[in-house]
Amino acid sequence: MSKPEYWVALSSVEGISPVRIKYLLNRFGRIEAVFDAELLEIASLPLFDQILASRVLRARLGLAEIRCQIERLKSQGINIICFEDAEYPMQLRELQNAPPVLYYLGELRKISYDRSVAIVGSRNPSDSAILDTLNLTAQLVEAGFTIVSGLANGIDTTAHLGAISAGGETVAVIGLDLLSICPVDDRQLVAQISQNGMILSDLFSPAPFSQGDLFLHKRVISGLSIATIMMEATIDDDSMRTAKFALEQGRFIYVYDWQSNRKSNEGAQELFKHGAYPISAECFDTCIQMLMRTEADGKLHNVGLDGEQMNLFQD
Numbered sequence: 001m002s003k004p005e006y007w008v009a010l011s012s013v014e015g016i017s018p019v020r021i022k023y024l025l026n027r028f029g030r031i032e033a034v035f036d037a038e039l040l041e042i043a044s045l046p047l048f049d050q051i052l053a054s055r056v057l058r059a060r061l062g063l064a065e066i067r068c069q070i071e072r073l074k075s076q077g078i079n080i081i082c083f084e085d086a087e088y089p090m091q092l093r094e095l096q097n098a099p100p101v102l103y104y105l106g107e108l109r110k111i112s113y114d115r116s117v118a119i120v121g122s123r124n125p126s127d128s129a130i131l132d133t134l135n136l137t138a139q140l141v142e143a144g145f146t147i148v149s150g151l152a153n154g155i156d157t158t159a160h161l162g163a164i165s166a167g168g169e170t171v172a173v174i175g176l177d178l179l180s181i182c183p184v185d186d187r188q189l190v191a192q193i194s195q196n197g198m199i200l201s202d203l204f205s206p207a208p209f210s211q212g213d214l215f216l217h218k219r220v221i222s223g224l225s226i227a228t229i230m231m232e233a234t235i236d237d238d239s240m241r242t243a244k245f246a247l248e249q250g251r252f253i254y255v256y257d258w259q260s261n262r263k264s265n266e267g268a269q270e271l272f273k274h275g276a277y278p279i280s281a282e283c284f285d286t287c288i289q290m291l292m293r294t295e296a297d298g299k300l301h302n303v304g305l306d307g308e309q310m311n312l313f314q315d
Helices: 002-012 018-028 039-043 048-073 127-142 155-165 183-194 219-223 238-250 263-272 281-297
Strands: 078-082 101-106 118-119 146-149 170-173 196-203 229-232 252-256 277-279
Touching: 002 078, 002 101, 039 048, 048 078, 078 281, 101 183, 118 127, 118 155, 118 219, 118 238, 127 146, 127 155, 127 281, 146 155, 155 170, 155 183, 155 263, 170 219, 183 196, 219 238, 219 277, 229 238, 229 263, 238 252, 238 263, 252 263, 277 281
Parallel strands: 118 146, 118 229, 146 170, 170 196, 229 252, 252 277
Antiparallel strands: 078 101, 101 196
């Protein structure tokens, strides 16, 4: 097993993506060997040049400091999983842009990734959406599923709290580093989630703002899950990014159909065009049965833009 500081150092290099890291691993075999390579060896790889290669090799100068920072994280209860670790979630490992390193608060052993379902939606949900989210979450927990969401106000926190109240497990995937997530108002919820699952991030330390990376953590929400359920969203809601990643990953998508023309149903109507399956409170049991069938098949069914997802419901 590689030392985590090598993974952290490499993933922290400006311009390095998960795809580029995979090229390095394919070429050099072990991540430690990357830092012993010659500049021209790295520069000759696809997607690399001499500037990026020099950044990679300079990163070894910071290994000692990174070791100290890792110890600081551990002193705060924050643990690390690297891509090559056996504990790294299988669903994420399959993704082309899987995070090289994950940081978490909580207990990894509690999480059943092959029985995880993402529930996402509006930051300003209706009362009906809140009640139905709590109802669905309780039924999913009773069926043995772990609830994944993003810790945002609204549907996300409702899903987390619903899982905790039902005695289930929940995973919160955030777009901040774990040392930056504890404003006073949220400390109780953070502690509850950590005790009933974990809080997950792919960021080592505070990162400069980047519009392109702002929603990148949402690929982890959908990537951890066998299915994503959209409860309520406008067309420009942040949670639509999670649904977009789910489509790209070929993951199963359910969308609550509010049977109305109100603005909060715009996101649902857009996702229906791409093969998302409509659900309502009256058919939660059917939704859960299909999720259990998907999990039993051992397959993450593909969602096609031509409506292939609908075929899964035909015997």
